[in-house]
Amino acid sequence: MTAPLKAIDGNADLAALMTDLAAKARAAARVLALAPPEQKNRALAAIERAIRANAPAILASNAEDVAEARAAGMTSAFVDRLTLTQARIDGMADGVATVREIVDPVGAVTESWQRPNGMTIERVRVPLGVIGVIFESRPNVAADAGVLCLKSGNAVILRGGSDSFRSCRAIHDSLVQGLREAGLPEAAITLVPTRDRAAVGLMLTGLNGGIDVIVPRGGKSLVARVEAEARVPVFAHLEGVNHIYVDASARLDMAKAVVLNAKMRRPGVCGAVETLLIDRGAAAEKLKPLVAMLIDAGCEVRGDDIVQGADTRVKPASDEDWTTEYEDAIISAKIVDGLDEAIAHIQNHGSHHTDAIVTEDAKAASKFLSEVDSAIVLHNASTQFADGGEFGFGAEIGIATGKFHARGPVGAEQLTSFKYRVHGTGQTRP
Amino acid sequence: MTAPLKAIDGNADLAALMTDLAAKARAAARVLALAPPEQKNRALAAIERAIRANAPAILASNAEDVAEARAAGMTSAFVDRLTLTQARIDGMADGVATVREIVDPVGAVTESWQRPNGMTIERVRVPLGVIGVIFESRPNVAADAGVLCLKSGNAVILRGGSDSFRSCRAIHDSLVQGLREAGLPEAAITLVPTRDRAAVGLMLTGLNGGIDVIVPRGGKSLVARVEAEARVPVFAHLEGVNHIYVDASARLDMAKAVVLNAKMRRPGVCGAVETLLIDRGAAAEKLKPLVAMLIDAGCEVRGDDIVQGADTRVKPASDEDWTTEYEDAIISAKIVDGLDEAIAHIQNHGSHHTDAIVTEDAKAASKFLSEVDSAIVLHNASTQFADGGEFGFGAEIGIATGKFHARGPVGAEQLTSFKYRVHGTGQTRP
Known part of the structure; x- marks a missing residue:
């Protein structure tokens, strides 16, 4: 069906x-940035069918x-992340349908005002350009990230884990088929066609201005490497050491x-709570x-x-527990002297x-929401x-923990920049 | 009046x-992020008076x-940028008054929506944190950048050119006086208290997470150095090779x-036009x-x-002319075959x-405004x-030429990030 693994010498x-x-x-x-919403949606419909x-x-x-x-002796958790089933493929196709239905962010005028000299200024959303997505074993990220970039008018270069290379290539075939059916350039969703790990390092250099932003999707070691090496902007997702x-x-x-x-629905997701702070006045x-509830539910x-x-x-909790993202059914718990100590603990x-x-x-809620800088x-x-789904963004490419450009869930809108359009009637500057 | 120049060994x-x-x-x-608008404005009023x-x-x-x-033989253009006059000091004080009058961006709710489960989500503006401003000979940047950061709830670390060290220190005295009168921490506007040029390199490392973003204000060599060395985000202003x-x-x-x-009002500003493209059909x-008009006005x-x-x-124009920011009364001019060639020339x-x-x-205007990616x-x-002033932002710390976070004029609003505030009634996630 697909070509043999490509050797790069x-x-x-x-x-x-x-x-x-x-x-x-x-x-x-450049083509995608100017493609009308209907054409992108035709591609998304074709991609869903193809998957x-x-x-x-x-x-x-x-x-x-x-x-x-399995032959390489990878852990069962790893193999589980790697494994696709009919249900997971259906989920991927459903995800494409969801992205097709969300509002196209490109071209939206987010602000518009008139200057005293009569000029009208509009702030309008434009795509970012070329997005590099570096991910690990889950092959469905190829589809999720690919179609979200397509919706937001960006080209994407996908680099999956070398262990999921064949799966990603098969998914990528469907993505390309959809682009072709809608008359969009196939390079709009590019899969790096080699398992050579050096490709990641090259992407992090930005490929001489060829990549505008890197989105790492994976574990802490991947994100840390990307943050350390990248010479282009990164929408990084660091730890979620979250508190209630x-x-x-x-x-x-x-x-x-x-x-x-917050703890036990899915203990391993980044939004899971890791530390419970209880006011001394509420402790009794x-x-x-x-x-008792947590322990009875299987939480340490x-x-x-x-x-x-x-x-x-x-x-007993050690000092380290207060800064640990367990990604597991474990929680740290502490008594604090009221709201100020809770906020200070979260800050530190x-x-x-x-x-x-x-x-x-x-009043306590308002103070907490104002002062906690998360x-x-x-x-x-x-x-x-x-x-992103729970926020109503339809889909997300990740959750950004930086304060720049994108913060929190990164959906189609967060994958855009903007420009100013100025409409004049011959105005010159005094 | 001021202390002797500090020696750092x-x-x-x-x-x-x-x-x-x-x-x-x-x-x-942290204090400034939570300071009410009135307190920041009291500081701004006191700073204006102090200056x-x-x-x-x-x-x-x-x-x-x-x-x-002068003794070091600096050029007259350099000495002009360095020199303050009573009029320039009045201009600085007027600038502080303008910043006081603009709308405080911090705490503004820019979007708000309700989810089907009843949760309300608000997107609210928050300051970025600590901004490092690296500038060259113009001492008035200390005041301009200092008060814009103050208005937007950010602390700022100012590093002026070593040639303007005494001037910056004298201006900084007034900024600190205003902060003190309003009961705000003096470290909210910090001036690096040494002429040691190694301080710039240290700022570009981010000082172990102590600086969130660097804003370089100066010539191409400064901006290029900052872009190459910085390990934190940069609001960089690269060239303005602009076209009409x-x-x-x-x-x-x-x-x-x-x-x-566009050319002759001030040929040296970044918004000046550098290349004139004329449609072949308009040439006659x-x-x-x-x-003739340009040459008669003194433009080459x-x-x-x-x-x-x-x-x-x-x-005659050389190839190099089409990519040169002259910053002078020089313009390159070229005949193009219609709108598409004009857009392609600008793109390239x-x-x-x-x-x-x-x-x-x-229709031509609409196509140009859509397709030119500036x-x-x-x-x-x-x-x-x-x-920024002409856009109605009141003041600007610079013009960003990147596509991330801030693009175009960077005013108080662009010096903020945001967070999501979620108001629930006990919602849990299915």
């Missing part, structure tokens, strides 16, 4: 290959990757529901039930002295990702809402 | 000094810098007024008058063969800063409107 050849890919992607980006129709071929390619990973502060005035039932959901009523609780005193099953130990307060006191701050809601 | 001491400054600026940034009252001291310090620069395309349907009188203003009527015209044929005073030779079309044809695109108006 030597770094000079690889550099030439990558530079050529980037040049073609740049040319495609569904090509499911057998995608599954066959994936089976080869999985067999190789249970205020004295919180309703116990709400606190229990929010904390349980709420500490025992919250801790690591606490300070008071929390340890509340339940014999609590383990958190990662500015997502933090929540549970309280019936509107991308997402919530009042009386679960931290697991930190997600 | 050795790089270890300098690194310790800079890290300490950044830590104090970070603490001040006016301290004018004699500022002029005396400046006279010392100027004498030193005179379409066949342009009115000659409007084309003449716009072109003359418009080429001679436009070229370098043209292609046809432009040279229009006036004996035209010099321009710097994506500011480009304009003069035409009476609404921060600012204008129809029937001078490129010299590329300026």
Whole structure:
């Protein structure tokens, strides 16, 4: 079905290959930036159909990757991330449909005003250009990232993990088929056609202006490498060391529901809570039930002295626990002296990702939402809402933890820049 | 009046000094981020008063810098940029008043929507944190940048040219006086207290997370160094190789007024036009008058063969001319075959800063404004409107030529990021 794995001999050849890919992607980006929404949506509809129709071929390619990973002794968690099923392929196709339905951000006039001299200035959204997406074992990222970049008028260069190379190539075939059917350039969604790991390093250099921004999708070591080496802007997703502060005035039932959901719905996602802060004034009523609920649900609780005193099953927390993203059914818990100490703890130990307060006191909520300097701050809601889909963005390419350009969920709108259009009648500047 | 120039012995001491400054600026940034608009405006009013009252001291310090620069044989253009006068000090104080009057961007809710589950999500503006401003000989940048950062809730670390050190220190005294009178931390506007040039390199490392963004204000060599070395985001201002395309349907009188203003109002600013493109269909009527007007106004015209044929005073243009920012009374001029060739020329030779079309044809204007990928695109108006003040931003810290975060004039609003505030009633994620 697909061609044999391509061998690239030597770094000079690889550099030439990558530079050529980037040049073609740049040319495609210019076409895509001006493509009308209907044409992009025709491509998305064709991509959805192609993914569904090509499911057998995608599954066959994936089976080869999985067999190789098993033979190489990869962990079962790794193999699980790598494995595609009919249900996962259906999910990918559904995701394409969702992206087709969201509002096209390109060309939207976000502000418009008139100057005293009669000039009208409009601020209008434009695509960023060429986006480099570097991901690891999950092959579905090829489809998710590819179509979100397409929707936002950007060309994309996809570099998947070498272990998922055959799966990505099979998915990429469907993406290209959709572009072709809609008359859009195939280089608009480019897959790096080699498993050579040196391709990642080349992408991080920006390929001589060929890549405008890098989006890393993967574990901490990948993101750290990208942050350290990249010579172009990065939409990086660092840790989510997230907190919930249970205020004295919180309703116990709400606190229990929010904390349980925030930790245990999916303990491994970046929006999961890692540290529970409980107001000293609330401890008498709420500490025992919250801790017992978590432990009964299968969560390990690591606490300070008071929390340890509340339940014999609590383990002692070390200093390191307050800054750890467990990505697992583990939570640290601590008693604080009111709102100010809670905010100070979050400021000093958190990662500015997502933090929540549970309280019936509107003034306390307002202070928390103002003073906690995180991308997402919530009042009386679960931290697991930190997600582009849950925000109504339709899809996301990741969650940015920086403060520049994009912060929080990165959807189609966040993959755009803007320009100013000025309409005059011959104005000159005095 | 002011202390003697501080001597810093050795790089270890300098690194310790800079890290300490950044830590104090970070603490001040936290206070400033939460300071109410009235308090920041009280500080701005006090700064304006202090600058006016301290004018004699500022002029005396400046006279010392100027004498030193003259003794060192600096060029007269350099000495002019360095020299303060009573009028320039009045201008600085007026600038502070303008910044006080603009709308405070911090806390503004730019979007707000409700999710089907009842949660309300708000997107609200927050300051960026600590901004490092690196500038050259113009001492007034200390005041301009300092107060714009203050208005936008950011702390700032100012590093002026070593030649303007005494002048900057005298201006900084007034800034600190204003902060003190309003009860804001003095470290909110920090001046690097040494002329040691190694301080710039340390700032570009980000001082271990102490600086969030660098704004270089100066010539090409400074900006190039900052872009190459910085390990934190940069709001860089690269070249303005700007174009005006005179379409066949342009009115000659409007084309003449716009072109003359765009080149000759101030030939050295970044919004000045550098290349004039004239449609072949317009050449018979418009080429001679436009070229003659420019040369009569004291502008050197370098043209292609046809432009040279229009006036004996035209010099031949080399390939290099099409990509040169002259910053002087020089313009390159070329005949193009219609709109598509004009757009292609701008795409291939321009710097994506500011480009304009003069035409009476609404369709041509719309195509030009859509397809030219520059921060600012204008129809029937001078490129010299590329300026935060002219856009109605009140003041600007520079013009960004990147596509990320800030593009075009960078005013108070562009010095902010945002966060999402989520208001729930106990929602958990299914």
